[in-house]
Protein backbone atom coordinates (compact mmCIF):
# COMPACT_ATOMS: atom_id res chain seq x y z
CA UNK A 470 0.00 0.00 0.00
CA UNK A 471 1.14 3.55 -0.57
CA UNK A 472 1.63 5.97 2.30
CA UNK A 473 -1.56 7.99 1.70
CA UNK A 474 -4.21 7.98 4.42
CA UNK A 475 -7.94 8.43 4.19
CA UNK A 476 -7.68 12.06 5.28
CA UNK A 477 -5.51 12.76 2.19
CA UNK A 478 -8.14 11.64 -0.29
CA UNK A 479 -11.41 13.18 -1.31
CA UNK A 480 -14.62 11.38 -0.43
CA UNK A 481 -16.93 11.12 -3.46
CA UNK A 482 -20.49 11.28 -2.21
CA UNK A 483 -23.70 9.61 -3.20
CA UNK A 484 -25.24 11.53 -6.09
CA UNK A 485 -28.75 12.88 -5.76
CA UNK A 486 -30.73 16.09 -6.32
CA UNK A 487 -28.08 17.09 -8.88
CA UNK A 488 -25.04 16.96 -6.62
CA UNK A 489 -22.85 14.84 -4.38
CA UNK A 490 -23.99 14.11 -0.87
CA UNK A 491 -21.97 12.61 1.98
CA UNK A 492 -24.04 12.13 5.15
CA UNK A 493 -21.70 12.81 8.07
CA UNK A 494 -22.74 9.78 10.11
CA UNK A 495 -21.95 7.22 7.41
CA UNK A 496 -18.83 5.05 7.39
CA UNK A 497 -16.67 5.18 4.27
CA UNK A 498 -15.35 2.56 1.88
CA UNK A 499 -11.77 3.12 0.70
CA UNK A 500 -10.99 2.83 -3.00
CA UNK A 501 -7.53 1.54 -4.00
CA UNK A 502 -5.96 1.59 -7.42
CA UNK A 503 -5.02 -1.97 -8.42
CA UNK A 504 -2.33 -0.46 -10.68
CA UNK A 505 -0.06 0.29 -7.72
CA UNK A 506 -2.06 -0.32 -4.56
CA UNK A 507 -2.43 3.39 -3.77
CA UNK A 508 -5.44 4.82 -1.96
CA UNK A 509 -7.27 6.98 -4.52
CA UNK A 510 -10.58 7.84 -2.91
CA UNK A 511 -13.43 6.85 -0.69
CA UNK A 512 -17.20 6.74 -0.81
CA UNK A 513 -19.83 6.65 1.93
CA UNK A 514 -21.70 3.44 2.58
CA UNK A 515 -25.44 4.15 2.53
CA UNK A 516 -27.76 3.13 5.33
CA UNK A 517 -31.57 3.08 5.40
CA UNK A 518 -31.98 6.87 5.91
CA UNK A 519 -29.96 7.66 2.81
CA UNK A 520 -31.78 5.07 0.74
CA UNK A 521 -35.15 6.53 1.86
CA UNK A 522 -34.06 10.07 1.00
CA UNK A 523 -32.67 9.21 -2.43
CA UNK A 524 -35.73 7.14 -3.35
CA UNK A 525 -37.93 10.10 -2.32
CA UNK A 526 -35.87 12.47 -4.49
CA UNK A 527 -36.23 10.06 -7.40
CA UNK A 528 -39.98 9.68 -6.84
CA UNK A 529 -40.41 13.46 -6.91
CA UNK A 530 -38.36 13.76 -10.10
CA UNK A 531 -40.34 10.92 -11.70
CA UNK A 532 -43.58 12.95 -11.53
CA UNK A 533 -42.36 15.48 -14.08
CA UNK A 534 -39.84 13.38 -16.03
CA UNK A 535 -42.33 10.59 -16.77
CA UNK A 536 -44.73 13.06 -18.39
CA UNK A 537 -42.04 14.86 -20.38
CA UNK A 538 -42.37 13.82 -24.05
CA UNK A 539 -39.74 11.32 -25.16
CA UNK A 540 -38.54 13.72 -27.87
CA UNK A 541 -37.65 16.19 -25.13
CA UNK A 542 -36.14 13.57 -22.83
CA UNK A 543 -33.64 12.45 -25.44
CA UNK A 544 -32.40 16.03 -25.96
CA UNK A 545 -30.59 15.60 -22.62
CA UNK A 546 -28.98 12.43 -23.94
CA UNK A 547 -27.66 14.24 -27.03
CA UNK A 548 -26.02 16.84 -24.78
CA UNK A 549 -24.72 14.11 -22.46
CA UNK A 550 -23.13 12.33 -25.44
CA UNK A 551 -21.26 15.51 -26.40
CA UNK A 552 -20.03 15.87 -22.82
CA UNK A 553 -18.89 12.23 -22.64
CA UNK A 554 -16.92 12.70 -25.84
CA UNK A 555 -15.41 15.93 -24.57
CA UNK A 556 -14.41 14.37 -21.23
CA UNK A 557 -13.48 10.95 -22.59
CA UNK A 558 -9.75 11.42 -21.84
CA UNK A 559 -10.32 12.34 -18.22
CA UNK A 560 -12.91 9.56 -17.76
CA UNK A 561 -10.62 6.96 -19.34
CA UNK A 562 -7.86 7.88 -16.88
CA UNK A 563 -10.27 7.58 -13.98
CA UNK A 564 -11.49 4.17 -15.19
CA UNK A 565 -7.90 3.03 -15.61
CA UNK A 566 -6.97 4.23 -12.13
CA UNK A 567 -9.81 2.55 -10.29
CA UNK A 568 -10.16 -0.59 -12.40
CA UNK A 569 -6.60 -1.26 -13.57
CA UNK A 570 -7.30 -1.84 -17.28
CA UNK A 571 -5.24 -0.15 -19.99
CA UNK A 572 -6.08 3.35 -21.18
CA UNK A 573 -7.12 2.02 -24.61
CA UNK A 574 -9.48 -0.47 -22.97
CA UNK A 575 -10.93 2.28 -20.79
CA UNK A 576 -11.54 4.48 -23.84
CA UNK A 577 -13.13 1.53 -25.68
CA UNK A 578 -15.64 0.97 -22.89
CA UNK A 579 -16.72 4.60 -23.03
CA UNK A 580 -17.21 4.26 -26.80
CA UNK A 581 -19.32 1.15 -26.29
CA UNK A 582 -21.40 2.97 -23.67
CA UNK A 583 -21.90 5.81 -26.16
CA UNK A 584 -23.35 3.29 -28.65
CA UNK A 585 -26.11 2.45 -26.18
CA UNK A 586 -26.63 6.17 -25.62
CA UNK A 587 -27.04 6.65 -29.37
CA UNK A 588 -29.58 3.83 -29.45
CA UNK A 589 -31.53 5.39 -26.58
CA UNK A 590 -31.40 8.79 -28.30
CA UNK A 591 -33.17 7.24 -31.31
CA UNK A 592 -36.17 6.16 -29.22
CA UNK A 593 -38.57 8.74 -30.69
CA UNK A 594 -37.88 7.21 -34.11
CA UNK A 595 -38.50 3.63 -33.01
CA UNK A 596 -41.14 4.08 -30.28
CA UNK A 597 -43.63 1.29 -31.05
CA UNK A 598 -47.01 2.74 -30.10
CA UNK A 599 -48.95 1.09 -32.92
CA UNK A 600 -52.66 1.69 -33.42
CA UNK A 601 -55.01 -0.45 -35.52
CA UNK A 602 -58.68 -0.33 -36.42
CA UNK A 603 -59.77 -3.70 -35.05
CA UNK A 604 -63.44 -3.48 -36.12
CA UNK A 605 -65.50 -0.74 -37.74
CA UNK A 606 -65.08 2.40 -35.68
CA UNK A 607 -63.05 0.61 -33.00
CA UNK A 608 -59.31 1.03 -32.64
CA UNK A 609 -56.76 -0.60 -30.38
CA UNK A 610 -53.64 1.26 -29.43
CA UNK A 611 -50.46 0.50 -27.50
CA UNK A 612 -49.02 3.09 -25.17
CA UNK A 613 -45.70 2.57 -23.42
CA UNK A 614 -45.29 3.89 -19.86
CA UNK A 615 -42.20 4.14 -17.65
CA UNK A 616 -42.14 1.95 -14.54
CA UNK A 617 -41.20 4.48 -11.85
CA UNK A 618 -38.05 4.55 -9.72
CA UNK A 619 -35.72 1.83 -10.99
CA UNK A 620 -32.38 0.44 -9.81
CA UNK A 621 -29.27 -0.85 -11.53
CA UNK A 622 -26.58 -2.80 -9.62
CA UNK A 623 -23.29 -3.07 -11.47
CA UNK A 624 -19.95 -4.97 -11.25
CA UNK A 625 -16.34 -3.80 -11.07
CA UNK A 626 -15.12 -4.80 -14.51
CA UNK A 627 -16.69 -2.02 -16.61
CA UNK A 628 -17.13 1.11 -14.45
CA UNK A 629 -18.70 3.08 -17.32
CA UNK A 630 -19.96 0.65 -19.95
CA UNK A 631 -22.12 -1.65 -17.82
CA UNK A 632 -23.92 1.29 -16.12
CA UNK A 633 -24.41 2.72 -19.61
CA UNK A 634 -26.18 -0.46 -20.75
CA UNK A 635 -29.13 0.61 -18.64
CA UNK A 636 -29.00 4.31 -17.69
CA UNK A 637 -29.72 5.88 -21.11
CA UNK A 638 -32.50 3.48 -22.08
CA UNK A 639 -34.24 3.56 -18.69
CA UNK A 640 -34.04 7.36 -18.53
CA UNK A 641 -35.15 7.89 -22.14
CA UNK A 642 -38.14 5.66 -21.32
CA UNK A 643 -39.11 8.14 -18.58
CA UNK A 644 -37.96 6.37 -15.42
CA UNK A 645 -36.08 7.89 -12.48
CA UNK A 646 -32.90 5.93 -11.95
CA UNK A 647 -30.71 4.83 -9.04
CA UNK A 648 -27.30 3.32 -9.76
CA UNK A 649 -25.55 1.16 -7.15
CA UNK A 650 -22.05 0.87 -8.62
CA UNK A 651 -19.48 -1.67 -7.49
CA UNK A 652 -17.84 -0.42 -4.29
CA UNK A 653 -14.52 -1.37 -5.91
CA UNK A 654 -14.95 1.18 -8.74
CA UNK A 655 -17.44 3.82 -7.57
CA UNK A 656 -15.61 6.96 -8.72
CA UNK A 657 -16.30 6.90 -12.47
CA UNK A 658 -20.05 6.80 -11.92
CA UNK A 659 -19.95 10.00 -9.82
CA UNK A 660 -18.41 11.81 -12.80
CA UNK A 661 -21.21 10.42 -14.98
CA UNK A 662 -23.71 11.95 -12.54
CA UNK A 663 -22.01 15.34 -12.71
CA UNK A 664 -21.99 15.24 -16.52
CA UNK A 665 -25.69 14.36 -16.55
CA UNK A 666 -26.42 17.44 -14.45
CA UNK A 667 -24.29 19.54 -16.77
CA UNK A 668 -26.31 18.14 -19.70
CA UNK A 669 -29.46 19.50 -18.08
CA UNK A 670 -30.99 16.31 -16.69
CA UNK A 671 -33.50 17.41 -14.05
CA UNK A 672 -32.35 16.83 -10.46
CA UNK A 673 -33.33 13.45 -9.05
CA UNK A 674 -33.75 11.65 -12.39
CA UNK A 675 -30.30 10.07 -12.07
CA UNK A 676 -28.99 9.12 -8.63
CA UNK A 677 -26.11 7.09 -7.23
CA UNK A 678 -26.04 5.24 -3.94
CA UNK A 679 -22.75 3.74 -2.76
CA UNK A 680 -22.30 0.69 -0.63
CA UNK A 681 -21.81 -3.06 -0.61
CA UNK A 682 -24.06 -6.00 0.06
CA UNK A 683 -26.12 -4.48 2.91
CA UNK A 684 -26.87 -1.29 1.00
CA UNK A 685 -27.82 -3.31 -2.07
CA UNK A 686 -30.25 -5.37 -0.03
CA UNK A 687 -31.84 -2.22 1.42
CA UNK A 688 -32.33 -0.96 -2.12
CA UNK A 689 -33.79 -4.20 -3.47
CA UNK A 690 -36.24 -4.36 -0.56
CA UNK A 691 -37.29 -0.70 -0.72
CA UNK A 692 -40.99 -0.50 -1.65
CA UNK A 693 -40.36 2.68 -3.65
CA UNK A 694 -38.15 0.83 -6.15
CA UNK A 695 -40.25 -1.08 -8.67
CA UNK A 696 -37.75 -2.74 -11.00
CA UNK A 697 -34.07 -3.56 -11.13
CA UNK A 698 -31.30 -4.88 -13.28
CA UNK A 699 -28.19 -6.57 -11.94
CA UNK A 700 -24.89 -7.42 -13.60
CA UNK A 701 -22.27 -9.41 -11.68
CA UNK A 702 -21.37 -12.94 -10.63
CA UNK A 703 -23.82 -15.81 -11.08
CA UNK A 704 -24.02 -16.50 -7.35
CA UNK A 705 -25.13 -12.95 -6.56
CA UNK A 706 -27.25 -12.63 -9.74
CA UNK A 707 -29.35 -15.57 -8.62
CA UNK A 708 -29.72 -14.20 -5.07
CA UNK A 709 -30.68 -10.74 -6.28
CA UNK A 710 -33.12 -12.10 -8.88
CA UNK A 711 -34.83 -14.34 -6.32
CA UNK A 712 -35.01 -11.58 -3.70
CA UNK A 713 -36.49 -9.05 -6.11
CA UNK A 714 -38.92 -11.52 -7.70
CA UNK A 715 -40.19 -12.65 -4.31
CA UNK A 716 -41.16 -9.02 -3.70
CA UNK A 717 -43.03 -8.94 -7.03
CA UNK A 718 -40.49 -6.64 -8.69
CA UNK A 719 -39.49 -6.80 -12.33
CA UNK A 720 -35.90 -8.07 -12.42
CA UNK A 721 -33.21 -9.00 -14.89
CA UNK A 722 -29.93 -10.31 -13.51
CA UNK A 723 -26.93 -11.07 -15.70
CA UNK A 724 -24.35 -13.43 -14.21
CA UNK A 725 -20.92 -14.87 -14.85
CA UNK A 726 -19.62 -16.90 -17.75
CA UNK A 727 -17.23 -19.56 -19.03
CA UNK A 728 -16.78 -18.92 -22.73
CA UNK A 729 -15.45 -21.52 -25.17
CA UNK A 730 -13.53 -20.87 -28.36
CA UNK A 731 -13.43 -23.76 -30.83
CA UNK A 732 -10.67 -23.96 -33.44
CA UNK A 733 -11.13 -26.40 -36.34
CA UNK A 734 -8.34 -27.56 -38.70
CA UNK A 735 -9.18 -25.12 -41.54
CA UNK A 736 -8.91 -22.00 -39.33
CA UNK A 737 -6.49 -19.28 -40.45
CA UNK A 738 -3.54 -19.66 -38.01
CA UNK A 739 -2.47 -16.03 -37.69
CA UNK A 740 -5.90 -14.40 -37.56
CA UNK A 741 -7.05 -17.06 -35.12
CA UNK A 742 -4.04 -16.74 -32.81
CA UNK A 743 -4.29 -12.95 -32.52
CA UNK A 744 -8.03 -13.08 -31.97
CA UNK A 745 -7.94 -15.91 -29.41
CA UNK A 746 -5.34 -14.08 -27.34
CA UNK A 747 -7.18 -10.75 -27.59
CA UNK A 748 -10.34 -12.46 -26.33
CA UNK A 749 -8.70 -14.31 -23.44
CA UNK A 750 -6.23 -11.65 -22.28
CA UNK A 751 -7.97 -8.33 -23.04
CA UNK A 752 -9.01 -6.47 -19.86
CA UNK A 753 -6.80 -9.03 -18.07
CA UNK A 754 -9.45 -11.66 -18.74
CA UNK A 755 -11.97 -9.77 -16.58
CA UNK A 756 -14.75 -9.66 -19.16
CA UNK A 757 -17.91 -11.70 -19.02
CA UNK A 758 -17.29 -12.23 -22.76
CA UNK A 759 -13.64 -13.28 -22.39
CA UNK A 760 -12.58 -16.68 -23.70
CA UNK A 761 -11.39 -19.01 -20.98
CA UNK A 762 -11.48 -22.42 -22.69
CA UNK A 763 -9.86 -23.14 -26.05
CA UNK A 764 -10.94 -26.35 -27.74
CA UNK A 765 -8.65 -27.58 -30.52
CA UNK A 766 -10.41 -29.96 -32.89
CA UNK A 767 -8.28 -32.62 -34.65
CA UNK A 768 -5.08 -31.58 -36.41
CA UNK A 769 -4.83 -27.83 -36.04
CA UNK A 770 -1.17 -27.73 -37.14
CA UNK A 771 0.90 -24.94 -35.66
CA UNK A 772 -2.03 -22.79 -34.48
CA UNK A 773 -1.17 -23.40 -30.83
CA UNK A 774 2.43 -22.27 -31.48
CA UNK A 775 1.08 -19.02 -32.93
CA UNK A 776 -1.19 -18.61 -29.90
CA UNK A 777 1.75 -19.15 -27.51
CA UNK A 778 3.80 -16.61 -29.49
CA UNK A 779 1.01 -14.02 -29.27
CA UNK A 780 0.65 -14.59 -25.51
CA UNK A 781 4.39 -14.17 -24.99
CA UNK A 782 4.43 -10.85 -26.87
CA UNK A 783 2.19 -9.22 -24.24
CA UNK A 784 4.01 -6.91 -21.85
CA UNK A 785 2.45 -6.93 -18.40
CA UNK A 786 1.67 -3.42 -17.11
CA UNK A 787 1.67 -2.09 -20.67
CA UNK A 788 -0.42 -4.27 -23.03
CA UNK A 789 -2.33 -5.88 -20.17
CA UNK A 790 -3.40 -3.99 -17.07
CA UNK A 791 -3.81 -5.25 -13.54
CA UNK A 792 -6.58 -7.41 -12.16
CA UNK A 793 -8.91 -5.72 -9.71
CA UNK A 794 -7.26 -6.52 -6.35
CA UNK A 795 -4.66 -8.50 -4.44
CA UNK A 796 -7.39 -10.98 -3.53
CA UNK A 797 -8.27 -11.49 -7.19
CA UNK A 798 -4.58 -11.99 -8.07
CA UNK A 799 -4.23 -14.58 -5.31
CA UNK A 800 -7.39 -16.40 -6.43
CA UNK A 801 -6.33 -16.49 -10.11
CA UNK A 802 -2.78 -17.65 -9.35
CA UNK A 803 -4.24 -20.34 -7.09
CA UNK A 804 -6.08 -21.79 -10.09
CA UNK A 805 -2.83 -21.93 -12.09
CA UNK A 806 -0.92 -23.57 -9.24
CA UNK A 807 -3.59 -26.21 -8.71
CA UNK A 808 -3.76 -26.92 -12.47
CA UNK A 809 0.02 -27.44 -12.51
CA UNK A 810 -0.18 -29.70 -9.46
CA UNK A 811 -2.86 -31.75 -11.20
CA UNK A 812 -0.38 -32.46 -14.01
CA UNK A 813 -1.63 -30.08 -16.71
CA UNK A 814 1.07 -28.28 -18.69
CA UNK A 815 1.49 -24.56 -18.03
CA UNK A 816 2.73 -23.45 -21.47
CA UNK A 817 2.81 -19.74 -20.61
CA UNK A 818 2.94 -18.85 -16.93
CA UNK A 819 1.60 -15.47 -15.80
CA UNK A 820 2.16 -15.91 -12.08
CA UNK A 821 4.05 -13.30 -10.09
CA UNK A 822 5.04 -10.70 -12.68
CA UNK A 823 6.74 -7.58 -11.35
CA UNK A 824 5.96 -4.25 -12.97
CA UNK A 825 8.74 -1.82 -12.21
CA UNK A 826 7.66 1.03 -9.98
CA UNK A 827 4.31 -0.70 -9.38
CA UNK A 828 5.41 -3.50 -7.10
CA UNK A 829 2.21 -3.14 -5.05
CA UNK A 830 0.02 -3.54 -8.13
CA UNK A 831 -2.16 -6.62 -8.70
CA UNK A 832 -0.77 -8.07 -11.92
CA UNK A 833 -1.16 -11.49 -13.49
CA UNK A 834 0.33 -12.18 -16.92
CA UNK A 835 -1.15 -14.18 -19.79
CA UNK A 836 -1.38 -17.87 -18.94
CA UNK A 837 -1.96 -20.89 -21.19
CA UNK A 838 -2.60 -24.32 -19.70
CA UNK A 839 -2.54 -27.34 -22.04
CA UNK A 840 -3.74 -30.91 -21.68
CA UNK A 841 -6.73 -29.93 -19.59
CA UNK A 842 -9.55 -32.50 -19.28
CA UNK A 843 -13.09 -31.11 -19.74
CA UNK A 844 -14.04 -31.69 -16.08
CA UNK A 845 -10.97 -29.93 -14.61
CA UNK A 846 -11.49 -27.06 -12.17
CA UNK A 847 -9.74 -24.57 -14.49
CA UNK A 848 -11.95 -25.72 -17.40
CA UNK A 849 -15.19 -25.32 -15.46
CA UNK A 850 -14.91 -22.44 -12.94
CA UNK A 851 -15.13 -18.80 -13.94
CA UNK A 852 -11.53 -17.77 -13.12
CA UNK A 853 -12.00 -14.16 -14.31
CA UNK A 854 -8.35 -13.58 -15.09
CA UNK A 855 -5.99 -13.93 -18.10
CA UNK A 856 -5.98 -17.73 -18.04
CA UNK A 857 -6.85 -19.92 -21.03
CA UNK A 858 -7.28 -23.69 -20.62
CA UNK A 859 -6.64 -25.81 -23.74
CA UNK A 860 -8.70 -28.94 -24.36
CA UNK A 861 -8.06 -31.25 -27.34
CA UNK A 862 -10.82 -33.27 -29.04
CA UNK A 863 -11.26 -35.23 -32.27
CA UNK A 864 -14.49 -33.78 -33.67
CA UNK A 865 -16.61 -30.65 -33.75
CA UNK A 866 -19.43 -32.63 -32.11
CA UNK A 867 -17.14 -33.44 -29.17
CA UNK A 868 -16.26 -29.76 -28.87
CA UNK A 869 -19.92 -28.82 -28.96
CA UNK A 870 -20.74 -31.42 -26.30
CA UNK A 871 -18.21 -29.77 -23.94
CA UNK A 872 -19.48 -26.27 -24.70
CA UNK A 873 -23.11 -27.36 -24.33
CA UNK A 874 -22.47 -29.06 -20.98
CA UNK A 875 -21.17 -25.92 -19.26
CA UNK A 876 -23.84 -24.29 -17.10
CA UNK A 877 -23.18 -20.76 -18.32
CA UNK A 878 -24.22 -19.38 -21.71
CA UNK A 879 -22.85 -15.96 -22.48
CA UNK A 880 -20.58 -16.47 -25.50
CA UNK A 881 -19.09 -19.18 -27.71
CA UNK A 882 -17.09 -18.82 -30.90
CA UNK A 883 -15.68 -20.89 -33.74
CA UNK A 884 -12.61 -20.19 -35.87
CA UNK A 885 -12.99 -21.62 -39.35
CA UNK A 886 -12.83 -20.78 -43.04
CA UNK A 887 -15.80 -23.07 -43.75
CA UNK A 888 -19.29 -21.60 -43.93
CA UNK A 889 -20.79 -25.03 -43.29
CA UNK A 890 -18.78 -25.52 -40.07
CA UNK A 891 -19.65 -21.99 -38.95
CA UNK A 892 -23.36 -22.62 -39.52
CA UNK A 893 -23.23 -26.04 -37.83
CA UNK A 894 -21.59 -24.49 -34.76
CA UNK A 895 -23.80 -21.37 -34.59
CA UNK A 896 -26.94 -23.50 -34.64
CA UNK A 897 -25.74 -25.81 -31.88
CA UNK A 898 -23.75 -23.62 -29.46
CA UNK A 899 -25.65 -23.24 -26.19
CA UNK A 900 -24.95 -19.52 -25.71
CA UNK A 901 -26.79 -16.25 -26.20
CA UNK A 902 -23.96 -14.64 -28.21
CA UNK A 903 -22.05 -16.60 -30.84
CA UNK A 904 -18.96 -15.53 -32.78
CA UNK A 905 -17.59 -16.74 -36.08
CA UNK A 906 -13.90 -15.78 -36.21
CA UNK A 907 -14.69 -13.27 -33.43
CA UNK A 908 -13.64 -14.16 -29.90
CA UNK A 909 -15.60 -11.44 -28.11
CA UNK A 910 -18.93 -11.55 -29.97
CA UNK A 911 -20.53 -8.55 -28.25
CA UNK A 912 -23.42 -7.50 -30.50
CA UNK A 913 -23.25 -3.89 -31.68
CA UNK A 914 -26.34 -1.77 -31.01
CA UNK A 915 -29.18 -2.04 -31.94
CA UNK A 916 -28.55 -5.78 -31.54
CA UNK A 917 -29.11 -6.57 -27.90
CA UNK A 918 -26.70 -7.93 -25.28
CA UNK A 919 -27.59 -10.96 -23.19
CA UNK A 920 -26.58 -14.52 -22.41
CA UNK A 921 -28.47 -17.71 -21.65
CA UNK A 922 -28.60 -20.32 -18.88
CA UNK A 923 -26.73 -19.39 -15.66
CA UNK A 924 -25.45 -16.22 -17.31
CA UNK A 925 -28.90 -14.63 -17.13
CA UNK A 926 -31.85 -14.79 -14.72
CA UNK A 927 -35.06 -13.21 -15.96
CA UNK A 928 -36.36 -12.57 -19.44
CA UNK A 929 -34.91 -10.75 -22.41
CA UNK A 930 -31.65 -8.96 -23.05
CA UNK A 931 -30.36 -5.87 -21.32
CA UNK A 932 -29.86 -3.51 -24.29
CA UNK A 933 -31.59 -2.81 -27.61
CA UNK A 934 -35.37 -3.04 -27.91
CA UNK A 935 -35.38 -5.62 -25.09
CA UNK A 936 -34.07 -2.85 -22.84
CA UNK A 937 -36.98 -0.62 -23.87
CA UNK A 938 -39.43 -3.47 -23.16
CA UNK A 939 -37.81 -4.12 -19.78
CA UNK A 940 -37.93 -0.51 -18.54
CA UNK A 941 -41.53 0.15 -19.67
CA UNK A 942 -44.99 -1.31 -19.34
CA UNK A 943 -47.60 -1.44 -22.07
CA UNK A 944 -51.10 -0.03 -21.85
CA UNK A 945 -53.65 -1.21 -24.40
CA UNK A 946 -56.38 1.32 -25.15
CA UNK A 947 -59.49 0.27 -27.08
CA UNK A 948 -61.56 3.17 -28.38
CA UNK A 949 -64.97 3.35 -30.02
CA UNK A 950 -66.28 6.55 -31.51
CA UNK A 951 -69.47 6.79 -33.43
CA UNK A 952 -69.74 9.38 -36.15
CA UNK A 953 -73.28 10.19 -34.95
CA UNK A 954 -71.94 11.74 -31.78
CA UNK A 955 -70.41 14.54 -33.77
CA UNK A 956 -73.27 15.03 -36.25
CA UNK A 957 -74.76 18.28 -34.93
CA UNK A 958 -71.94 20.64 -35.61
CA UNK A 959 -69.69 18.66 -37.97
CA UNK A 960 -72.09 18.01 -40.78
Ligand code: NAD
Nearest residue numbers: 623624625650651681682685701702705723724725726757
Ligand atom coordinates in the same frame (compact mmCIF):
# COMPACT_ATOMS: atom_id res chain seq x y z
P1 NAD B 1 -20.27 -9.32 -7.79
O1 NAD B 1 -21.40 -10.25 -8.04
O2 NAD B 1 -19.34 -9.63 -6.70
O3 NAD B 1 -20.82 -7.83 -7.51
C1 NAD B 1 -21.71 -7.19 -8.37
C2 NAD B 1 -22.51 -6.15 -7.59
O4 NAD B 1 -23.30 -6.80 -6.60
C3 NAD B 1 -21.67 -5.12 -6.87
O5 NAD B 1 -22.28 -3.86 -7.02
C4 NAD B 1 -21.70 -5.60 -5.41
O6 NAD B 1 -21.61 -4.52 -4.49
C5 NAD B 1 -23.05 -6.25 -5.30
N1 NAD B 1 -23.10 -7.39 -4.38
C6 NAD B 1 -22.09 -8.23 -4.03
N2 NAD B 1 -22.55 -9.20 -3.22
C7 NAD B 1 -23.87 -8.99 -3.05
C8 NAD B 1 -24.91 -9.67 -2.33
N3 NAD B 1 -24.66 -10.78 -1.63
N4 NAD B 1 -26.17 -9.17 -2.40
C9 NAD B 1 -26.43 -8.07 -3.12
N5 NAD B 1 -25.49 -7.39 -3.82
C10 NAD B 1 -24.23 -7.84 -3.79
O7 NAD B 1 -19.48 -9.19 -9.21
P2 NAD B 1 -18.10 -8.46 -9.50
O8 NAD B 1 -17.00 -9.26 -8.90
O9 NAD B 1 -18.19 -7.01 -9.20
O10 NAD B 1 -18.04 -8.59 -11.10
C11 NAD B 1 -17.52 -9.69 -11.77
C12 NAD B 1 -18.61 -10.65 -12.20
O11 NAD B 1 -19.56 -9.97 -13.02
C13 NAD B 1 -18.09 -11.79 -13.06
O12 NAD B 1 -18.71 -12.97 -12.64
C14 NAD B 1 -18.52 -11.43 -14.47
O13 NAD B 1 -18.69 -12.51 -15.35
C15 NAD B 1 -19.82 -10.75 -14.19
N6 NAD B 1 -20.24 -9.89 -15.29
C16 NAD B 1 -21.26 -10.33 -16.07
C17 NAD B 1 -21.65 -9.59 -17.17
C18 NAD B 1 -22.75 -10.08 -18.07
O14 NAD B 1 -23.15 -9.34 -18.93
N7 NAD B 1 -23.24 -11.28 -17.91
C19 NAD B 1 -21.02 -8.36 -17.44
C20 NAD B 1 -19.99 -7.92 -16.60
C21 NAD B 1 -19.60 -8.72 -15.51
